[in-house]
Amino acid sequence: MTSLPDITSSWAPAPAEPAPGVAVRTAARVFFERFGTAPRWLAVAPGRVNLIGEHTDYNGGYVLPLAIDRHVVIAAAPARGDGARLRAYSAALDQSVDIRLDGSEPPGEPAWANYLRGVVRAFGERGLIAGSIDAAIVSDLPLGGGLSSSAALEVATATLLEEATGATLDPQDKARLCRQAEHDFAGVPCGVMDQVASVIGDAAGALLIDCRSGDVRVIPFADPGVSVLICNTNMKHALADSAYARRVTECAEASRRLGVSSLRDATPAMVESANGTLDAVVARRARHVTTENMRTLAAATHLEAREFAEVGHLMYASHRSLRDDFEVSSAELDALVDIAREIGPAGGVLGARMTGGGFGGCTVTLVRTDCVAAVANTLTIEYRKRTGLTATTFVSRPARGAHVLDPLTVV
Numbered sequence: 001m002t003s004l005p006d007i008t009s010s011w012a013p014a015p016a017e018p019a020p021g022v023a024v025r026t027a028a029r030v031f032f033e034r035f036g037t038a039p040r041w042l043a044v045a046p047g048r049v050n051l052i053g054e055h056t057d058y059n060g061g062y063v064l065p066l067a068i069d070r071h072v073v074i075a076a077a078p079a080r081g082d083g084a085r086l087r088a089y090s091a092a093l094d095q096s097v098d099i100r101l102d103g104s105e106p107p108g109e110p111a112w113a114n115y116l117r118g119v120v121r122a123f124g125e126r127g128l129i130a131g132s133i134d135a136a137i138v139s140d141l142p143l144g145g146g147l148s149s150s151a152a153l154e155v156a157t158a159t160l161l162e163e164a165t166g167a168t169l170d171p172q173d174k175a176r177l178c179r180q181a182e183h184d185f186a187g188v189p190c191g192v193m194d195q196v197a198s199v200i201g202d203a204a205g206a207l208l209i210d211c212r213s214g215d216v217r218v219i220p221f222a223d224p225g226v227s228v229l230i231c232n233t234n235m236k237h238a239l240a241d242s243a244y245a246r247r248v249t250e251c252a253e254a255s256r257r258l259g260v261s262s263l264r265d266a267t268p269a270m271v272e273s274a275n276g277t278l279d280a281v282v283a284r285r286a287r288h289v290t291t292e293n294m295r296t297l298a299a300a301t302h303l304e305a306r307e308f309a310e311v312g313h314l315m316y317a318s319h320r321s322l323r324d325d326f327e328v329s330s331a332e333l334d335a336l337v338d339i340a341r342e343i344g345p346a347g348g349v350l351g352a353r354m355t356g357g358g359f360g361g362c363t364v365t366l367v368r369t370d371c372v373a374a375v376a377n378t379l380t381i382e383y384r385k386r387t388g389l390t391a392t393t394f395v396s397r398p399a400r401g402a403h404v405l406d407p408l409t410v411v
């Protein structure tokens with residue numbers, strides 16, 4: 001949802017100014033053009049990239065994402081007029097919606113606004129009803145690119161409503177509220193990783209999240225010698241949402257068969273010994289989740305010890321497991337990971353894997369910083385040769401979680 005200049009089209013070094021500067025100023029400008037006055041609040045929520053721990057969150061397992069310096073920004077101000085209403089304009093889609101803030105608004109069209117409606121409903125149910133608000137939404141996160149643009153929109157909305165109602169939600173509660181909005185209003189039975197990363201993101205590093213207890217530990221990741229390169233396949237396959245929902249059901253089936261309350265409590269050995277009694281597909285799904293939990297904990301330990309080569313090996317293993325056992329990769333994602341592996345340590349690549357739900361979207365590659373430009377270049381050229389498609393790449397440092405900025409300090 002952006003009319004920003006396309007800064008994803010080539011490798012970009014770390015921005016010279018603190019993110020989310022560009023998106024914030026664009027949002028303030030769009031708000032002014034739309035509503036003829038300056039915004040009072042700038043609610044900012046980052047996307048995320050997951051280093052490892054995929055399809056484990058809804059199984060009560062471990063994930064290791066970092067919030068990235070790409071954001072959804074909502075510029076907003078109290079509005080005049082009767083009733084409590086949110087008038088929101090999306091710059092990317094050039095569309096406006098008008099939503100009742102009392103929580104009585106059902107899901108509907110346009111579909112993108114359901115992320116707003118769901119969060120508004122949850123606030124309304126808690127009796128947290130703001131007076132009317134005008135809002136302009138701008139984002140420099142690729143829409144539907146697997147970097148949690150929808151979670152960032154939910155979290156930005158919740159952050160705005162906290163400000164407008166004077167409420168402060170507990171961060172875990174806020175993340176769960178946003179996830180519930182996605183379940184109920186967008187129909188995606190997602191886990192809580194994306195929302196937690198967007199709410200709790202930390203510029204100091206990646207977040208090791210225990211998705212059962214909610215515990216979050218920041219794993220410092222500020223080594224200037226190693227960079228996180230995100231590469232977008234620019235391809236999203238149809239039916240990705242229904243395939244995601246099927247995986248959730250298959251995992252629930254696996255845990256029932258294994259007699260555990262969630263796959264978090266199962267081990268690869270338990271899955272192995274139940275092989276005869278489990279449906280072959282369900283067994284493969286369970287093997288992925290149980291081995292991925294172990295890989296994620298090991299990766300956090302290695303990251304903490306700055307053993308990046310080991311983290312890289314685990315990323316490749318994660319990708320294989322997602323491709324072969326969980327079957328959520330795609331030809332385009334595989335091509336990017338293959339190219340990265342072919343470049344290898346000699347060319348500065350430490351590891352690569354698909355990131356997010358899969359069926360398209362992005363890969364995450366750990367790269368020696370002095371090689372980032374060359375790696376991004378090779379990935380783009382080779383990807384085009386192999387798929388005929390254009391990939392887009394960018395580097396991100398870990399970013400701060402959702403917050404509100406005072407427009408006077410940024411414009």
Ligand code: GLA
Nearest residue numbers: 054055190191192193356357
């Ligand atoms: C999507 C979901 C997350 C998580 C990932 C897969 O991003 O929103 O909750 O399940 O897929 O790890």
